[in-house]
Amino acid sequence: MTLPKIELGRRLFYDQRLSVTGGFSCASCHEQARAFTDGRAVGIGATGEAHPRNSMSLANVAYGSVLTWANPNELTLEHQALTPMFGETPVELGLAGKEAQVFATLSADTTYARLLPAAFPGESTVTLATITRALAAFQRTLISGRSPYDRYRYGDAPNAISASAKRGEALFFSEAQECFHCHGTFNLTGATTWVGKQFVEQEFHNTGLYNLGGTGDYPSPNFGLKIFTGLAADMGRFKAPTLRNIAVTAPYMHDGSIATLDEVLDHYAAGGRTIASGPNAGVGSANPFKSDFLQGFVLTTQDRADLLAFLQSLTDSTFLTDTALANPWPPGSPGNPGGTP
């Protein structure tokens, strides 16, 4: 982590030449104003292909012990970057087979020619190693910790959040609602690591979102952790995402199948979602692989408003507008031919 490496990574993160079409970038699915999500149910790649899953927020991704919805094996951002760059099913950036061409194009760019030696002394060309390391460095600066809730909880502003949000916090951390069991730690997800921790804590949970045929199945291909372990009991187990900036990252769940936070509360209050008809019909609350913490609860109108107020207090507007994290390529410049702001 050096300033030149971070700046190089920011350039790459927003650079549309880092795609098969030349008009798509990491930021196409990870927009700063949406806490680095895209507002869609599922991501749409450079070629228009739909990803099976929702684009995750990158807020505080540096602290993630799990980096994606269900992959327990991608443990570094350097490693993870390979998937969107070169993945073929689905195509995201679509760079498979285009490596040499893209590296040559970027190496010839005057901006990279200037940034590269400062970021990686002795390196004169853009390579896969320099790209992934620089992207990782930039992503590790995507720190969200200045929400009203942070000023209330960790700062010295006891009135930074409303009384309703404070009541919502109490509900969130209560044994009745159980939210914090999966959304714990400062990052509001148990899949979090930090300096000094001697153990890797990876957690995946089935929240009863589906129960196809009453056998616990989730719609293909989103089988969750089972994809990687092959274990039947891992069906539908996904990472609990951070709840920071959750109010601006709709729609929700691994497949974007819940549109609003209000409906998310319905899902958890019911202890799982029931889909009455159609190909995904099933009683999610009866999913045999569901987490023990999904017991359901009853919310009064006030409770619901309080929980929503708490979740909204997690929106870090500083993070969403910080120019240090914004697109450095002016519209019409080499990295931004499409004129994305």
Next chain:
Amino acid sequence: MLRSLSATVLLGTVLLAAACSSDESSAPHGHTPHTVKVFDGASELTEPVQLTAGQTVRVEVKFYDDEGGELVGLDADHVADVAFTPAGLASVAAVAGEPFQFDVTAQGTPGSGTFTVGWGHDDPTDLVFGPFDVDVGAPAPAAVTIQFAARVGATPFACGQVYGGVGSPAVSIAPKDFRMYVHDVRLVHAGGEEPLALDQDGTWQHQNLALLDFEDATGACSNGTAPTHTVITGQAPAYQYTGIKFKLGVPFALNHADVSLAPSPLNLAALFWSWQGGYKFLRLDATVDPAGTPVAHNIHLGSTGCTSSGPTDAPTTACTQPNVVDVALTMDPDAGRGGGRGALMPGNMAADGGAPAACPAPPIPSAGRSLRGSASRSAVRRRSPRASSRPSRHEAAGRAPPAPRHRLQRR
């Protein structure tokens, strides 16, 4: 020093010389002791004589004439003894066939006093040497390893296993997690107990607290951590220990901190509730009837009745139910490993948590005071379907079948 031992017996020597000359005019010349020395093997003991608490040393007393010559051949018609003041400072046992040798066992705790050496023809009171100063000191610290093992009944605990016949009525269970914090480990010997100074390994042990971790993240334990930790290591004086005591839980001073700033092993998200609630002292999660109609049966033991302005504020006064459990186990010091067992007793594992179950007969014999007695006084946070899962719940009995087995060995 020899000099000081000799000097202190001069008065006794004079008295004895008078007695001897009148009673035994025909006795061989020079057999009357003038001084005494005490040996531990080849080493002469010097004042103050150092003994080690709880330990036995074989000493030999030797007598010398006024010219410093050792008196030999006294065995046939002379006797000696060693006596301590206070009497309990050390016990003295005669050595068969060796009238001038004694096994001296110091009391179990450090202390000081004196001893005398008696000598006589038929009764060791004709002449008394001493008193000589003696100190009973603590043994030097030694490395101690305490081995723990978890069992379900008699079967070793392991993630991925299914155990039948647990609780009443008997059900099968599949474990999902088993970790616990312990602190204030003390080793018990005849004269008292010694704190075990834990090795500060930066991972499992911090200050006087250690995490015992029996799950290895395999099978249904997959939300756990891969490494396990089934030993506690530290330093304690090398007494002959007969038992171990510790507290299950996290002390208040460590229990309500910021988990993201706390040292390992207190920075595990899975074992932390909140500043207000603190840590899960014991996490023992299982699925009942995993092959049939699975029911969650999760035990999370921690402090309850903790009050603060909010769930993410630390309490400044003790929780009304700390739920720190005192555990005391005995062990066989000669075997180097104890049979001490603490048993958490399974009750009705299949119960829905609505009503506390009565405490059934223990499935596992327990030595000494055990978790068996304490668990019934503890609030246990259980999480079962339909349970209200309120932290203030009190259960009549702990219901966790695996029992830690404890072994003490010096290494």
